[in-house]
Amino acid sequence: MAYSMAVTSEPESRATADDAAASVAVVTVTYSSGDYLRRFLQTLKTATDRPVQVVIADNGSTDGAPERAAAEHDSVTLVHTGGNLGYGGGMNRGIAEVDPDVEFVVLSNPDIEWSPGALDELLAAARRWPRAGALGPLITEPDGTVYPSARRVPDLVSGTGHALLGAVWKSNPWTAAYRDHDAELTERPVGWLSGSCLLVRRAAFDAVDGFDARYFMFMEDVDLGDRLAKAGWLNVFVPAASAMHAKSHSVSRHPERMIAAHHDSAYRFQADRHPGARWAPVRWGLKSGLAVRKKLAVSAALRRQRADASHTEQEG
Structure with missing residues (x-):
């Protein structure tokens, strides 16, 4: 799949080897995610060469998958949230377990499968974009099609049009604008990035108080990206990094x-x-x-x- 490293705004010069030694943790939220979690952890090993702390924030699984993962991987910490807090609430709980000195945190669904080197690509981009509060990879569907994971923040007109008509009139102009269909696969700032797989700078995430837990599921990533931008941070799309999202097992x-x-x-x-x-x-x-x-x-x-x-x- 072709993509370009061209950018629409001038980032900082490329990182040195010393810059690349950033500390990073990974947080995922589970709710009976089954074998998806095993694949997530398996492919994460190829996404970076550096040691990574993984926190599983479990929202009430009954399949035993989080417990097996914690038993089989020394790097995995399991946190029971005490109930189904939703994605944003569960993620906030998991991130609270990460040492505040860890500079970058990956926020990811457990049904993500990483491409080799993807996390290292995101970390390198974070060094190129020092004002990036969030960076997201190219996300593909299981059949290989590109998921529109880097989008504009919906205004009242486009947001309403997409919400009301997106499922019944897929080519409507409001959905096209919201999904930014005409955008090229270039590294660039965007309105918001899919929370299914996202690298955040901890300082930026904490500055906006993390996810708004009132969003049980969906739109919490749109809200986060919008608040990061309003606080002066960038949301940067990094298509050199890629991941596959199996998605919709809970849906x-x-x-x-x-x-x-x-x-x-x-x-x-x-x-x-x-x-x-x-x-x-x-x-x-x-x-x-x-x-x-x-x-x-x-x-x-x-x-x-x-x-x-x-x-x-x-x-x-």
Whole structure:
């Protein structure tokens, strides 16, 4: 897959060997992630040559995978969060276990599979961009297609258009703008980066108080990227680093919960940025539209789930 190292803003000169010796930790949040977690840890070994501390923040797994990982890997620390705190809440809990002196922390889903050298590429880019608060790799789907992981921050119009129409009219102009479809695979600052795999500078993450735990799932990465930018940090896309995101194992098991969380988070993001009486009619209209859209999406997902289950039973 071709990509370019061209940049749209002048970064600091390339790192020296001494600069590359940055301390780094990895935090992942699990919720019965099964074999995905094993592959995550296995491929992480090829992502960098340096020793890496791994913290697993477990949100209530019942499959034993986090416990096995901690038993099999000396570098892994398992933290039980005490309940399902969601992605942002679980991640904040895991990062709290990392020594504050560790300069960089990887925030990642457990269903990420790293490409060789990917973490080293992110760390090298962090040295080139000293104001980068977050850096994200090129993320691919299991079939090799590129996932739009580096996007613009949605404004009220594009965000609403995408939220309401993205699933039923995939080529609509608001979704295209939100996903930044026309952008090239170049190393550059962007609006926000996918939280499925993200390297953050600890000083920047702490400066904005980490993830907003009110986002149970979805949009917490958009919110983080937006707050980092408003605090003067950059979100830098680094396509020289790549990872594959298996994704959706939790979504496919519990579509009604995940779809509801997605719509609720979309509303929260825009409502937080449009407070006060002046915007009350807009918030009301957005909430009503998303409520209808959520109901339709959940119903469709449950129908597909029942149809798939029926098909499986017939084949058995």
